[in-house]
Ligand code: 13P
């Protein structure tokens with residue numbers, strides 16, 4: 001390949017061909033060398049859904065909340081190479097200082113759920129809802145959302161939530177206003193508000209495609225408005241999966257992520273964030289049996305880590321989160337070599353105004369967790 005072609009690929013954010021010809025061993029050796037060379041100037045946070053070959057290089061692995069906290073606390077690293085998805089890297093950029101640079105090794109590593117709410121839809125929804133409910137609503141957004149939506153929420157008195165602090169944040173939100181608009185995951189919103197006592201009949205759904213409130217009762221009874229978004233991975237766990245497990249393994253416990261639909265969470269024995277799931281399985285007795293309803297890279301890692309327990313996926317046909325899987329060794333190495341060569345690629349930059357508003361929403365969450 002010509003040098004010119006190489007730089008064109010760099011600019012466009014496409015992995016240069018040369019990285020496809022390297023062996024796994026070559027890439028691993030080079031990544032280790034760069035980590036050694038950069039020392040504390042480099043920080044690689046990795047989400048639990050990352051592939052095994054990538055997570056082995058993470059300086060710290062965690063759920064969304066832990067990763068956000070680590071980035072907020074880290075003041076030494078000049079370069080933060082985020083092994084996760086786009087909204088996580090945006091959050092890291094918002095929470096770090098102006099001298100620190102955040103990168104996402106593959107810009108195509110998005111999140112289908114975060115893509116289900118854009119800021120234009122959100123502004124339209126807010127105007128329509130304010131028209132009906134006046135100033136009685138506080139917005140909460142799952143961190144699986146764009147920086148623009150976090151900024152919107154910050155500006156309107158709300159906060160971000162993650163799957164590990166959603167209960168506390170929902171309780172806080174009800175001290176602020178009578179109603180909550182919960183973006184963009186209807187399932188996390190429904191599961192959490194149901195747990196703290198909101199009846200399902202007092203939850204409405206906002207359809208952002210048709211700009212329409214879906215609700216059949218009296219509008220004044222609505223306590224929660226759920227954005228009609230979902231995770232395409234976690235919607236893959238069904239009531240039938242739970243029935244099959246109960247029939248085949250009566251002793252098996254079922255644990256799921258709260259992004260699963262309400263009916264599935266209701267039939268499970270427990271639910272929680274990726275960290276909660278890891279902790280519960282790690283502390284379980286040898287010989288115990290578990291069906292897990294979450295992403296497959298994590299489930300497979302738990303199976304490998306606990307040969308003394310019988311662990312399976314709640315859905316035998318589940319596959320990994322495809323966007324998390326975009327981060328692979330070639331992209332990680334490309335990103336790290338860019339840093340070393342002073343030709344950084346795939347930097348995530350959230351503009352100042354968005355950062356200032358989004359940080360308000362994130363800090364309201366971090367202060368309470
Ligand atoms: P956790 O915060 O539980 O790690 O979840 C993040 C996520 O994207 C789950 O799909």
Ligand code: SF4
Pocket residue numbers: 085110111112113114144231232233234259295321322323324
């Ligand atoms: Fe997004 Fe679902 Fe993948 Fe999590 S598992 S990053 S919510 S698509």
